[in-house]
Amino acid sequence: MSNIEVLLPTYLPKNYKMENVIYNEPPAEFKNGVKPNIEEHKAITIRYRNQNDPSNLIDYTTKAAQVIIGDSDTQDLMIQGVEGQILEYPDKEIIALSWYKNKTNHFIISKGNITKEEILKFAESLK
Known part of the structure; x- marks a missing residue:
């Protein structure tokens, strides 16, 4: 994964801990014959879960x-000093953030009882 930047947070909301790391690489060729740019579509997702309420989670994904x-x-x-996007679905308790920096896309999706301020603080703390 030398082509992308993987960051780790210096801030986690209360009771959140890293649960797992998932590496995803597309196939060399899809069934329809399309050959994706594998380097561009490799991704790493790190999941953080609230230990007191496992239905609350934060997924941080990075890819080129x-x-x-x-x-x-x-x-x-x-x-983190660049233009990004946020999407909130309060009725579903979902917040999504996306930004592109240093030739790497950073995408966060949170589910559960977590505030916009906490997700932004988590995103800004990624180093």
Whole structure:
């Protein structure tokens, strides 16, 4: 994964701990014959879970290909000094963040009882 930057947080919300790390690499060729750019689509996801309420989690994914949240309710904001996007679904307790920095896409999705401020603090703490 030398082509992407994997960051770790210096801040975790209360009771959250790293649960696992998932490495995902696309196949060399899909069934329809399409050959993806494997280096661009390799991804690492690190899951953090609330130890007191396992239904609450934060997934941080990093990959070389730029990911844009394609929803009309997306709002622009600054994350780690670059332009990013946030999407909130309060009724479903979901927050998604995405930003592209140093040729790497960073994507966070949280589910559960966690505030926008905590997710932004988590994102800003990634080093």
